[in-house]
Amino acid sequence: MLIVGINAYHGDGSAAILRDGQLIAAVEEERFRRIKHWAGFPTEAICTCLEMAGATAADVDVFAVSRNPRAHLWRKALFALRRRPGASLVADRARNLQTVRRLPATIAETFGLDERHVASRLQYVEHHPAHLASAFFVSPFDEAAVCAIDGFGDFVSTSSGTGRGTRLSVEQRVFFPHSLGLLYLAITQFLGFTSYGDEFKVMGLAPYGSPDFVHELQQLVSVSVDGDVRLNLPYFSHWSGGATMTWDAGEPKLGSVFAPRLEELLGPARQRDEPVTARHQAIAASLQQVYEESAFRILRAVHARTRQTRLCLAGGCAMNSVANGRIRANTPFQNIYVQPASGDNGTALGAALHAWHAAGGRRGFVMEHGYWGPSFDDAAVGGAIAARRLEVDQRAQQTVMADPQGLCDWTAERIAAGLVVGWFQGRMEWGARALGNRSILADPRRPDMRDIINTRIKFRETFRPFAPSVAVDAVDGYFVGAVPDPFMIQVYPVRPEKRSVIPAVTHVDGSGRLQTVSPATNPRYYQLIEAFRRRTGVPVLLNTSFNENEPIVHRPSEALDCFLRTDMDVLVMGSHVLSKRPS
Numbered sequence: 001m002l003i004v005g006i007n008a009y010h011g012d013g014s015a016a017i018l019r020d021g022q023l024i025a026a027v028e029e030e031r032f033r034r035i036k037h038w039a040g041f042p043t044e045a046i047c048t049c050l051e052m053a054g055a056t057a058a059d060v061d062v063f064a065v066s067r068n069p070r071a072h073l074w075r076k077a078l079f080a081l082r083r084r085p086g087a088s089l090v091a092d093r094a095r096n097l098q099t100v101r102r103l104p105a106t107i108a109e110t111f112g113l114d115e116r117h118v119a120s121r122l123q124y125v126e127h128h129p130a131h132l133a134s135a136f137f138v139s140p141f142d143e144a145a146v147c148a149i150d151g152f153g154d155f156v157s158t159s160s161g162t163g164r165g166t167r168l169s170v171e172q173r174v175f176f177p178h179s180l181g182l183l184y185l186a187i188t189q190f191l192g193f194t195s196y197g198d199e200f201k202v203m204g205l206a207p208y209g210s211p212d213f214v215h216e217l218q219q220l221v222s223v224s225v226d227g228d229v230r231l232n233l234p235y236f237s238h239w240s241g242g243a244t245m246t247w248d249a250g251e252p253k254l255g256s257v258f259a260p261r262l263e264e265l266l267g268p269a270r271q272r273d274e275p276v277t278a279r280h281q282a283i284a285a286s287l288q289q290v291y292e293e294s295a296f297r298i299l300r301a302v303h304a305r306t307r308q309t310r311l312c313l314a315g316g317c318a319m320n321s322v323a324n325g326r327i328r329a330n331t332p333f334q335n336i337y338v339q340p341a342s343g344d345n346g347t348a349l350g351a352a353l354h355a356w357h358a359a360g361g362r363r364g365f366v367m368e369h370g371y372w373g374p375s376f377d378d379a380a381v382g383g384a385i386a387a388r389r390l391e392v393d394q395r396a397q398q399t400v401m402a403d404p405q406g407l408c409d410w411t412a413e414r415i416a417a418g419l420v421v422g423w424f425q426g427r428m429e430w431g432a433r434a435l436g437n438r439s440i441l442a443d444p445r446r447p448d449m450r451d452i453i454n455t456r457i458k459f460r461e462t463f464r465p466f467a468p469s470v471a472v473d474a475v476d477g478y479f480v481g482a483v484p485d486p487f488m489i490q491v492y493p494v495r496p497e498k499r500s501v502i503p504a505v506t507h508v509d510g511s512g513r514l515q516t517v518s519p520a521t522n523p524r525y526y527q528l529i530e531a532f533r534r535r536t537g538v539p540v541l542l543n544t545s546f547n548e549n550e551p552i553v554h555r556p557s558e559a560l561d562c563f564l565r566t567d568m569d570v571l572v573m574g575s576h577v578l579s580k581r582p583s
């Protein structure tokens with residue numbers, strides 16, 4: 001049975017493909033369109049998934065879409081009657097509904113199929129069950145509590161329940177307009193980070209500040225002991241018609257979701273080009289604290305209801321890696337699984353899995369790594385280099401190193417010598433994090449490396465931290481209380497005695513968002529880390545995504561372009577190696 005999962009007309013459009021319950025491929029549309037968080041219909045992602053499965057659209061048994069326009073209709077009607085939202089919000093919702101209802105026609109037109117054929121194979125899976133399915137059904141657990149926390153999807157912002165075998169039961173929901181994700185978004189916008197998906201910047205800023213605004217921010221949200229979330233609505237505008245989401249040319253844009261009254265509480269909002277001050281840092285720190293208190297309260301309520309000690313977490317808020325790393329210390333949950341695409345990208349996977357189990361399919365797939373995108377062989381890499389031969393010859397020396405051990409030894413030597421390396425290998429990552437296949441790598445021992453990469457290559461805010469990739473056997477030696485995490489989605493304290501050993505990946509508060517690397521799931525990357533360990537005694541590399549203010553590179557040509565336009569020193573793509581000449 002072939003199932004294509006689709007996240008369309010929502011941030012982070014994506015597709016995933018399952019054959020008989022086994023994941024074949026999963027990829028985000030932004031990687032093809034080269035627009036971050038691309039939000040239209042994910043044509044390229046679907047085509048790539050089909051190609052990787054060796055199938056055509058006519059072979060697909062189910063198109064599972066992670067939206068259900070019919071979900072919670074009476075609640076939506078009741079909300080409209082009670083709150084009388086503004087005309088712009090109503091028009092925005094109506095437009096959205098119309099686009100989703102046209103999906104059978106869109107799929108049919110895109111792939112040359114009959115519309116009735118598509119309609120008979122199309123399943124609408126509600127957004128939150130898709131989130132929950134995306135975590136639980138690929139987790140190693142037969143039974144676990146499940147929880148999704150996000151902005152909104154199909155009128156819901158938080159859902160939780162229990163997963164057992166092939167069944168998911170949703171036992172509690174928080175409905176629009178109340179949302180913990182929306183609180184984080186509102187303060188992110190207030191702090192002048194107004195692009196879609198900027199919340200992680202505020203999370204990175206938080207450790208610089210002291211939480212002086214906790215009392216004020218606590219006035220914005222409350223969470224009851226049974227996990228119900230309430231926003232203090234006069235501080236927000238999303239419910240009254242002030243904020244709409246658009247995706248002209250695929251780029252998602254959100255209107256402001258905070259009301260002018262928020263400035264009475266916190267002072268003037270920061271404009272996006274204004275400097276970041278101590279007040280902004282303090283607001284970020286306070287938000288992170290209030291968010292964590294609220295999220296842990298929700299999770300404690302989930303535990304009280306389910307009595308499970310395992311938790312599968314999903315939704316955009318599950319990208320809050322700082323909070324994730326503290327769940328075990330602040331709730332009774334002891335085993336936590338967060339799938340690498342825990343944001344809306346992951347709902348494509350969740351919708352497909354939901355459809356598979358609804359059709360009686362068995363469990364039998366555990367996601368142990370994040371490499372579900374396309375790969376390119378040495379011939380394709382060589383072709384991309386040849387296409388820019390003149391420029392490459394002027395700027396770099398080219399070699400081919402067919403022996404993987406020799407390649408890793410040579411690369412580790414360059415990293416240890418302080419060079420910045422673009423590392424492009426194997427299948428592209430699924431989810432927002434680069435996990436050693438589309439990564440920029442550097443020496444974590446050098447205190448100046450963070451500034452070098454931020455100012456010479458990534459051109460981004462200097463407060464943002466870089467992450468460590470660590471050999472799985474060395475986690476305890478470098479981090480306090482950490483568990484193996486191949487998806488880089490939990491933050492833990494770096495051991496105090498190791499902070500001066502790996503300063504470039506130790507954040508200002510002494511923490512690190514680690515990725516554990518094992519020979520079983522990424523043998524080449526592990527081999528490289530081992531080669532670095534042999535030279536330096538340190539089994540850690542600085543790992544940041546291979547991009548420069550753009551989606552992570554997908555094809556060799558994009559990696560080469562990024563290498564040539566920035567001050568990156570070395571590019572390793574498959575067996576091909578380019579070293580920049582001194583300028």
Ligand SMILES: [Fe+2]
Nearest residue numbers: 150153316344
């Ligand atoms: Fe969501």
